[in-house]
Amino acid sequence: MQLEISNLRKAYGATVALDGVSFTATAPQFVCMLGPSGCGKTTLLRMIAGLVAPDSGRLLLNSEDLTRVPARRRGFGIVFQSYSLFPNMTVAENIGYGLRIRGDEAQRVRIRVLELLDVIRLSELADRYPWQLSGGQQQRVALARAIAAEPRLLLLDEPLSALDAKVRTDLRTEIRNLQQQLGLLTIMVTHDQEEALTLADRVVCMRQGSIAQAGSPEDLYRRPANRFVADFMGLSNMIPLETVQKFAAQLLEGHVPSDGATACVRPEDIVLVSGGAGATVKSVQFLGNISRVQVAWPGGELVAEQPGMAALAAGANVGLAFKPGGCAWVSAS
Amino acid sequence: MGIGIVTSIGIPRARDTDRLFLILCLVVPLSALILFFVYPLATVVVHSVTEPDGRIGFGNYATVISQPNFWRATANSMVMSLATTAVSLILGLIIAFATQRCRIAGRSLVLAAVALPLLAPSLVQGLGLIFLLGRNGLVTKALGVEFNIYGFWGLLIANSLYALPQAVLIIAAALRSADARVYEAAEVLGTSKLRQFFDITLPNIKFGLLSAGFIIFTVTITDFGNAATIGGDYAILATEIYGQVVGQMNFNLGAVVGIMLLLPTMLAFYLERVATQRQFGSGSDSAVPLVPGWSPARDIPMTVVAWIIALLPLITIGIVVYASFVWLWPYRFDLTVRHYAVKIAGGYEPLWTTVQISLLAAFAGAVMLFALGFALQRLPRSLVKPVYFLSLLPAAVPGLVLGLAYILTFNAASGPWQLLYGTAALLAICNMMHYWTQGFLTTMTGLRQVPAALEETAACLGAGLPRVMREVTGPLMAQTLISVFFFLFMRSMVTLSAVIFLVTASVSVASVSIMRLDEAGFTAQAAAFATCTMAVVIVAAGVMQLSLYLLGRRRR
Known part of the structure; x- marks a missing residue:
């Protein structure tokens, strides 16, 4: 699975959100997009998801052009910062939602949901509603829901930012393990450089709609390409x-x-x-x-x-x- | 573990049904808005400039302006609306302050009593006042003095009671948005309670008061029911339109007066929107809610005053219910149900027609408003702005003008529209348009509270827009949509002004029956009919509360 982004541009009126961004990522990489707020990292993620259309540029997955394919036809999994579980559905229903949309038969959905509940260790909460769960539990359900339909790409939009420090580190490890097991190309947006350094195989550090530097965490920390990256990545x-x-x-x-x-x-x-x-x-x-x-x-x-x-x-x-x-x-x- | 990644290849790129669905969601309500609001209103304008010989010109305007009657009605309308605004604003502020910032006894009863006029046709205040202060009124008889309740004073009281609930709603909302910390800071600085009220409270609800004032003004200047029952010789613009059209069959002059009435309501409505933006536009969620403590010196007098005010609508409407059961007002107070055998043409038929019309208006309105809101959230701004503006307009159009627009449009001698004239469907459509704006604003507020991330998650999981609407947005909007549905239903049940021109011998509505019974001198039967209508509305309000409660409980 290879994601190839070339020269993506997006402007909102006079504000340029993305100014010709290009990079390539290959499974099973874990890519972190890092940068201060307003740097364009979230816009880029939403563009990869298909929730925002680029003004120009191309987005290829395994050389299939997805630039104009709507989000629902991309087959990606996504997890938002705000958990975003459907409040009117139980944990099990949330996890199985994508499968039901795909038209899987009920029995298959059930088996798959049980499997995933086991993975996120929440089997006993299958029939609870989202508001009955803690933040960390909700985010694990959101993660299970995102990977239930075997996505081609997993997108994480600051998935840990709303959690307590302790839960955050636990879930961080969990996400990383799961991603490794699945060999799933994953792209995560974060503004937390520690999170980026610990999770990512590759870090894409962004500034004002462009990539300031992309490379391994060590590259960015030890060999910053410019003053901005040096400043942003730690003291x-x-x-x-x-x-x-x-x-x-x-x-x-x-x-x-x-x-x-x-x-x-x-x-x-x-x-x-x-x-x-x-x-x-x-x-x-x-x-x-x-x-x-x-x-x-x-x-x-x-x-x-x-x-x-x-x-x-x-x-x-x-x-x-x-x-x-x-x-x-x-x-x- | 069994979670392997199956590479999905060749996702079908079916035609984009989402686009089609969005267009449908936009086009259906928008067509309704254009066909049943913009077009009829344009027809009024055309008629107002069509001279008796068929040419275009401002002759009708010249005629109307040269009539002293018109100027008297205009002056009366302005004086009446301003006076009502002053009275309702003061009473509304007292009730809102008493229920939000004081600990008064029977708080929810006071609020319920004040809200009563919302559940009744506006004629009912007039009827109630006649039973109290009319020639045969209870108070009149008890005191042995003769008031002339028909005219300015009677109308002022009726209008003030009618506008009070809306004033209380807005001012109370403004008072609720206060931050307790500001008052704590003032307390620490040693500010007296009185100074706190004038230096903090009043400035903070300034725009809420303005907004309430413009709403009262609009409601009053456009109301027809109260003026018809208790206005007497005190002619106002609304009765002037009715007189021109029904009395003299002079549609074009009626159209001119209608447009003249449109000017102040448009202005008031525009100013109300501005004020609302200023009061509620920048609400911060971080405010610490203010919980008033018990303060006898303030709370005991406020309880008394609030109850005196609350008793006014309670007695006025209660007396109508009571009078409907009295053998012969005011001579024989034995209880009876004989007035419930209504002797007007059609009997209770109009009540059932009204229920059907209201259900239709509520259902069509809620569905269309939801579809429109859903579409507006996904369309480019350049398209959203004009549609939004168009959806705000109906609130600025008086019911009588809308009703007049409908007869001019749908009672035309020719054209396909004539098929609609005299049908219950047209009455339902008219009501839906009349209350479109309030429903629209409620729907948009509800939609803004649905997190975008939920809908986006569903999209990423492969859900198309119809499915997102049905399975994600819909369930989250259930409470809002129920509120919109019942709002439209209850308003349709009691409205008079818009539909008065549209009823026919075979299709009529409850409020018109009440008016006809009253006009024919069957006051007790009018009261009985009004009581039945209120019963239906109160049941509807109960069903609404119950369904909101059940939904809320399921959710949390």
């Missing part, structure tokens, strides 16, 4: 080239960056040497598993992270070291 220290040349030449590692480039150094790649000199601790935040330390050095301010509780106090003098290979160079824009 990073952005150090202008002149500052590096003046105060931290070791970061160059034989590199010759172009003019106006910026060094992107992750906080965990900065090592603070207590008792050393060259920088002053401004503040220390204890976050549980790590401590985040704000330091002042001649090149400005930096954020460093250390595992556990840092044995540093504000005002302490520290030495500064950069882990080798921890610096990525990004262009100015």
Whole structure:
């Protein structure tokens, strides 16, 4: 199963929601579309689903042109943030809905529903109505409903955003396992970069209707293509080239960056040497598993992270070291 | 585990039935709107500019404008409507404030009593006042003084009672949308209750009051029933139209007066929409609801005042029911059912006709409005806006003008439309159009509350639009559609103004029978007929509440 998107464009009046987006994804990939709100990721997902028509561009699945095929003929499964279970149907009826639409006979639908109830471990709730379920349970039912009719593609629109932190991590694992078992090409929209990093085989980071960078989670985190991606994917220290040349030449590692480039150094790649000199601790935040330390050095301010509780106090003098290979160079824009 | 992915290949690209369905959903109600609203109204305009010799010109306008009667009726209509607006607005504010912001005894009884006029033909207020304050009225006899209830004062009271329920509904809704935290902040700042009322409450419901005011104005200036029973010599525009058409058979002059009446109602309706937008357009869901605490100094006087106001409609309508059972008003108060043997042509036939007409109007209206709303949600904005606008217009057209439009259109000597004239179906269509706007607005509000994601999920699961409507949108809209159905049914049961021109000897309606009985001097029989009509409407209201309750219970 291969999804090929080429040059999709969509404008609402003067606002350009999608500005010529292209990418390809192949089963069993898990693709996360990531970006701040208004970047076009949801529009893109809805376009793949067939709920929004593109102004131009093409959408192919296994070289079958789906651009003008309505949503109901695409055979995709979709899960929304708001659960979106049919309130007038039981859990079992919700799960079997797509099968009944397809015209499966009652017995087959029943067997398939039982199977899926078993997968999402909610067999005992088959006859409940959606409002009798917790958020996490509702979303599992929505997931079962989406995969019941063996979709060619699974689309997830911020499926975890409405859930509590604990339920969210559990369901995250569940979704990933299910997707792997089914070998199902899955596309998920999220604004949570941690979610994208943990779930995805490929991350498509979007900005203002275009793709800022697409690649493996590691690519985006370790080798951001531009300043936007570096900024968006977790915390990073952005150090202008002149500052590096003046105060931290070791970061160059034989590199010759172009003019106006910026060094992107992750906080965990900065090592603070207590008792050393060259920088002053401004503040220390204890976050549980790590401590985040704000330091002042001649090149400005930096954020460093250390595992556990840092044995540093504000005002302490520290030495500064950069882990080798921890610096990525990004262009100015 | 058994969940393998079966690759579905070659999904059939059948012709797009969805498109066809959407077009159907749009075209059927839209045609109804054009054929039974726009076209008749255009006919009125044409007639108003058709001179006696058949040429086009403004001669009719010149004739009407030169008549002192017309100017008197216009002035009377304006004075009456403004006076009613003032009275109902004040009474409405008191009732709304008492029931929303105070803890008064018998809160729901007060609300029910005030809502009574909605369940009765508008003539009933007039009848009730005659039984109380007329020459043979209870109060008149008890006090031994002679009021002249026919005329300005009688009409003012009747109109005020008639408009009160709508005023209370709107003002109460505006009061409900308040945020308790604002009042808590004022309390902490040491603001007195009186200042809180003038500095917070009133400014917050400003647009609600305006909206209520315009509604009262429109309801009053277009009402015909009260004026017909208790207006006496106090001529207003509505009775003027009726007189021109029925009395003098002068349709073209009637059309002119109708268009003149259209101007203030259009304006009032437009302003009402603007005010409603300002009051309710930006409601925030995060407001903390205000729950009034018990405050004797405020609540005891408010209970008394609210009950005095609530007793007015209760007594006025109650006396009609009572009078219908009295042997000979006001001389012999033995109870009897003899007045229920109605001696007018057709007997109770018109009541059953009205039930059928109302069922038809309610059913056709609810179905068409649902279809139209469903289509509007899926059509491009450029198409939605004009249709939306068109659907708002019927509320601005007085019933008498609509009725006049129908005779001018469907009683024409020739043409296929003549087949409809004199049928119950035409009366049903007329009622549906008369109350189209309120039904439309309720339907659209209901549709906006159906989450788009549900319909989209169904689409992704392969459901076509007919199926989405039947299995997803329909069940979620059930309560709204039931409300729209019963709203149309109850209004159709009691309306007089639009249908007065359309009834014939063989097809007539209940409110017309009441008016004819009253005109013929059979007041007790008119009361009996009115009581039967109200009974049907109250049963309908009960069935509505029951079905909404059952639906609500099934849902949660």
